[in-house]
Amino acid sequence: MAIASLCTGVAKLAVAASSGEPAIPSIFSPASTPADSIYHLSLFVLAICLAIFVTVFSLLVYSVVKFRQRPGDDGREPAQIYGSNQVELAWTVIPILIVVVLFLATARVIHAVEDARLPQGTTEITAVGHQFWWEFQYPRQGFIAANELHVPVSDAKHPTPTHITLLSADTDHSFWVPMLAGKTDLIPNRSNSMWIDPHETGVFVGQCAQYCGTQHAKMLLRVVVQSRADFDRWVAEQQRPALSVDGVARGRQIFETTACVNCHTVAGTDAHGKFGPDLTHLMSRETIAAGAALNNRENLRLWVKDPDAIKPGALMPAMQLGEQDLDAVTEYLLSLH
Amino acid sequence: MSNAESVLKPMLVTPAEEAARPLFDRVHEWIVTVDHKKLGLMYIIYGILFLVIAGLEATVMRIQLAIPHNHFVSPQVFNQLFTMHGTTMVFLVGMPLLFGFANYLAPLMIGARDMAFPRLNAFSFWMSALGGIILYYSFIGGSGLYGAGSAPDVGWFAYAPLTSQAFSPGHSTDYWIIGLLVSGIGSIGTAANIVTTILCMRCPGMTLGRMPLFAWLNLVTSSLVLIVISPLTAAQIMLLIDRYLGGHFFDTQAGGSAVIWMHFFWIFGHPEVYVLIIPGFAFASEIIPVFSRKPIFGYSIMVAATLAIGFLSLGVWAHHMFTIGMTSYANAFFTASTMAIGVPTGIKIFNWLGTMWGGKIRFTVPMMFCTAFIFQFLIAGLTGIMLSASPFDWQLGNSYFVVAHFHYVLIGGLVFTIFGALYYWYPKVTGRMGNETLGKWHFWLFLIGFHLTFDFMHIPGVLGMPRRIYTYEPGRGWEIWNLIISIGVIFQIVGILFWVVDFIWSYFKGKPAGNDPWDAWTLEWSTTSPPPEYNFAQIPVVRSRRPLWDLKHPEDPDWKYE
Numbered sequence: 080m081a082i083a084s085l086c087t088g089v090a091k092l093a094v095a096a097s098s099g100e101p102a103i104p105s106i107f108s109p110a111s112t113p114a115d116s117i118y119h120l121s122l123f124v125l126a127i128c129l130a131i132f133v134t135v136f137s138l139l140v141y142s143v144v145k146f147r148q149r150p151g152d153d154g155r156e157p158a159q160i161y162g163s164n165q166v167e168l169a170w171t172v173i174p175i176l177i178v179v180v181l182f183l184a185t186a187r188v189i190h191a192v193e194d195a196r197l198p199q200g201t202t203e204i205t206a207v208g209h210q211f212w213w214e215f216q217y218p219r220q221g222f223i224a225a226n227e228l229h230v231p232v233s234d235a236k237h238p239t240p241t242h243i244t245l246l247s248a249d250t251d252h253s254f255w256v257p258m259l260a261g262k263t264d265l266i267p268n269r270s271n272s273m274w275i276d277p278h279e280t281g282v283f284v285g286q287c288a289q290y291c292g293t294q295h296a297k298m299l300l301r302v303v304v305q306s307r308a309d310f311d312r313w314v315a316e317q318q319r320p321a322l323s324v325d326g327v328a329r330g331r332q333i334f335e336t337t338a339c340v341n342c343h344t345v346a347g348t349d350a351h352g353k354f355g356p357d358l359t360h361l362m363s364r365e366t367i368a369a370g371a372a373l374n375n376r377e378n379l380r381l382w383v384k385d386p387d388a389i390k391p392g393a394l395m396p397a398m399q400l401g402e403q404d405l406d407a408v409t410e411y412l413l414s415l416h
Numbered sequence: 417m418s419n420a421e422s423v424l425k426p427m428l429v430t431p432a433e434e435a436a437r438p439l440f441d442r443v444h445e446w447i448v449t450v451d452h453k454k455l456g457l458m459y460i461i462y463g464i465l466f467l468v469i470a471g472l473e474a475t476v477m478r479i480q481l482a483i484p485h486n487h488f489v490s491p492q493v494f495n496q497l498f499t500m501h502g503t504t505m506v507f508l509v510g511m512p513l514l515f516g517f518a519n520y521l522a523p524l525m526i527g528a529r530d531m532a533f534p535r536l537n538a539f540s541f542w543m544s545a546l547g548g549i550i551l552y553y554s555f556i557g558g559s560g561l562y563g564a565g566s567a568p569d570v571g572w573f574a575y576a577p578l579t580s581q582a583f584s585p586g587h588s589t590d591y592w593i594i595g596l597l598v599s600g601i602g603s604i605g606t607a608a609n610i611v612t613t614i615l616c617m618r619c620p621g622m623t624l625g626r627m628p629l630f631a632w633l634n635l636v637t638s639s640l641v642l643i644v645i646s647p648l649t650a651a652q653i654m655l656l657i658d659r660y661l662g663g664h665f666f667d668t669q670a671g672g673s674a675v676i677w678m679h680f681f682w683i684f685g686h687p688e689v690y691v692l693i694i695p696g697f698a699f700a701s702e703i704i705p706v707f708s709r710k711p712i713f714g715y716s717i718m719v720a721a722t723l724a725i726g727f728l729s730l731g732v733w734a735h736h737m738f739t740i741g742m743t744s745y746a747n748a749f750f751t752a753s754t755m756a757i758g759v760p761t762g763i764k765i766f767n768w769l770g771t772m773w774g775g776k777i778r779f780t781v782p783m784m785f786c787t788a789f790i791f792q793f794l795i796a797g798l799t800g801i802m803l804s805a806s807p808f809d810w811q812l813g814n815s816y817f818v819v820a821h822f823h824y825v826l827i828g829g830l831v832f833t834i835f836g837a838l839y840y841w842y843p844k845v846t847g848r849m850g851n852e853t854l855g856k857w858h859f860w861l862f863l864i865g866f867h868l869t870f871d872f873m874h875i876p877g878v879l880g881m882p883r884r885i886y887t888y889e890p891g892r893g894w895e896i897w898n899l900i901i902s903i904g905v906i907f908q909i910v911g912i913l914f915w916v917v918d919f920i921w922s923y924f925k926g927k928p929a930g931n932d933p934w935d936a937w938t939l940e941w942s943t944t945s946p947p948p949e950y951n952f953a954q955i956p957v958v959r960s961r962r963p964l965w966d967l968k969h970p971e972d973p974d975w976k977y978e
Contacts, residue, residue, distance in 0.1 A: 391490060
């Protein structure tokens with residue numbers, strides 16, 4: 080429809096205009112096979128709906144204009160028509176035929192997306208939804224990341240898709256990155272899955288699409304699609320434990336002797352908490368607090384000092400540290416590359 | 417005084433005498449009444465009060481969302497607002513208004529003197545009222561004696577496990593459960609009453625095939641209510657058991673199932689949508705013929721289509737769950753059943769057009785609302801077809817596109833017909849005509865506001881904006897649309913103000929309406945405006961679907977052709 084083409088236009092424009100920023104997450108600018116299949120189906124459905132709309136709307140406008148009572152009407156009642164079986168039959172059978180066509184076209188796409196066989200070499204990832212952030216486990220590579228999902232780009236000739244198992248640690252969530260695929264929910268006590276095969280590198284944004292509690296709004300999602308070489312380099316980086324850096328010993332000591340370690344892991348240290356995001360390679364991420372703020376010194380410090388200032392209702396408590404301790408912990412966090 | 421005179425006595429009280437009675441007497445009479453018209457009016461006033469409250473809740477949300485990263489309300493308050501807005505609109509606005517109209521009009525239309533069970537009627541109304549009061553008491557008393565109040569914040573479909581003690585401590589969720597449980601008892605009582613009344617209380621000659629469509633459609637609605645409130649009540653009791661007696665139905669931390677709650681809720685929730693919209697169809701099916709000056713086109717097909725919708729609506733619930741990872745077969749089944757329901761719904765739209773076709777349409781305020789309804793319901797139906805294609809729903813589900821779609825159904829469809837109905841039957845209820853000019857201002861302002869808000873609401877959904885977020889990031893292409901959506905609210909509010917002024921002014925100053933101001937055909941227009949306590953001094957006898965047409969056109973009565 081007009082709205083759809085407008086959206087497509089707006090989205091394409093945005094992609095072209097701001098190649099640095101993530102593109103507007105429009106469902107009409109697909110960058111992965113599942114999103115692309117849905118896009119083509121949606122164009123077909125939109126075309127049929129548009130045709131129905133034009134037909135019925137024309138009939139309505141014609142009736143309103145043609146059959147309105149005119150000034151100077153003789154006041155006699157119009158012919159009393161009670162119905163017509165032929166007409167009724169026509170406007171029953173034609174919609175049934177339309178529905179059959181729509182259903183067959185839809186069933187094809189359901190099957191193509193849901194029952195797809197993924198090739199050898201598929202990257203396996205497990206995404207776990209938490210209030211209010213994302214945990215991304217890479218079981219074969221043996222590390223855990225958070226909030227920014229890195230996947231390799233997929234070549235159309237030699238597809239290397241990514242298969243994501245979806246779990247939840249607490250309430251319902253939904254994984255939605257519109258340019259890559261439709262959404263699938265993460266439900267506790269249930270294992271769902273989805274797959275993507277992004278055709279182009281770049282950052283694709285999305286967010287949690289199932290109400291999950293106070294900070295549902297700031298449970299944002301970034302998918303970083305990288306070339307195979309970049310992805311392998313990123314994996315290697317994530318696999319090694321945290322570097323021991325000089326000059327942050329005080330911050331590290333505060334971190335390891337307060338409640339921080341109850342929730343956070345820093346591989347290679349005594350911090351083994353599982354409740355919050357793994358911080359081993361915190362500084363490899365562009366954002367903190369599930370995308371709520373850019374990852375820089377000021378925001379990190381504010382986040383440790385008072386998470387509610389960035390994300391009211393987040394489950395991380397304010398750590399009640401003194402100013403100097405705050406500085407020291409921030410320095411330590413900044414060293415976690 | 418003879419016996420007949422004493423029966424007629426209440427009908428003979430003049431307005432002056434009525435006003436002279438002590439206030440306490442008059443209030444008391446409304447509280448203890450078992451009269452279907454008084455109860456119907458109380459239902460309608462109750463629904464309108466909550467409509468205003470829910471509208472204000474929506475207004476606050478739209479102020480918050482007008483610009484990104486706004487701080488007008490906190491996330492906690494925003495989450496309570498959308499929960500209360502949704503719950504209120506469905507349970508405390510939609511159903512009471514529709515029961516109100518059915519209560520007031522169904523007995524009049526079928527030539528009866530009251531509902532089948534007047535006392536049950538009063539009981540049901542007061543149960544519904546109590547449910548609403550309990551729900552809203554949460555604003556002041558949600559956490560019990562200590563702490564500030566806390567309204568429910570789990571969303572109107574209250575998905576597990578967010579409602580479990582672990583994620584919802586305190587009593588906010590309990591208010592949601594108990595409030596709806598109690599009002600559900602009222603809904604079941606009134607639905608049983610309406611079904612019985614329509615089946616058993618029709619006047620001589622009024623066979624099922626001669627009932628006004630309004631009666632038919634309310635029969636289907638109330639039957640649906642009887643079927644679908646029970647699973648909701650059952651699920652709510654299970655949730656209470658989880659919360660207080662150590663049950664684990666939906667407690668995922670102890671092996672319960674979040675998905676089972678979804679099934680229970682939506683086997684109620686989807687037919688509920690039809691419970692709300694079928695009475696809207698009923699209003700349109702009465703108003704459009706009268707102002708087109710033609711009988712409804714394809715009466716029996718309209719009845720059949722309604723029955724088909726009622727039946728199919730029980731088999732489509734999981735289209736609310738396309739994103740929960742069902743198998744491809746389940747997704748295909750619910751795609752098919754949901755698309756199928758588009759057929760009888762389409763038939764209805766065509767029949768309304770067929771009714772207008774070849775008529776002499778008088779565009780009074782009720783007819784304007786009904787014409788806009790056809791246009792908007794057409795679009796709502798088409799976006800529904802889009803959402804029924806499950807892959808399309810994987811993208812659009814739980815986005816602002818869905819929010820736009822169901823507001824198109826419930827505002828563009830239902831609320832527009834409710835306004836049409838309020839304008840259409842206002843002269844019957846009050847005995848005075850509404851003000852045509854104020855009514856038209858209301859219509860046009862509300863129409864503009866509606867389209868500003870809900871047309872543009874589809875777009876951020878397509879651009880990836882999920883529902884139920886209290887704020888959003890700039891730079892995603894959502895800002896301008898959200899601003900326009902919020903601006904539309906202003907027009908809607910001003911429109912509503914015109915309506916309030918119209919109805920209050922006309923109540924005192926409107927032209928006397930007479931029995932039959934619209935030159936209509938159903939039985940309620942054969943008695944006085946407002947109708948006397950017992951409706952008809954003599955029970956009417958009918959020979960066709962349009963008894964007043966037969967009276968007015970003895971040379972060409974309907975019964976010759978039916």
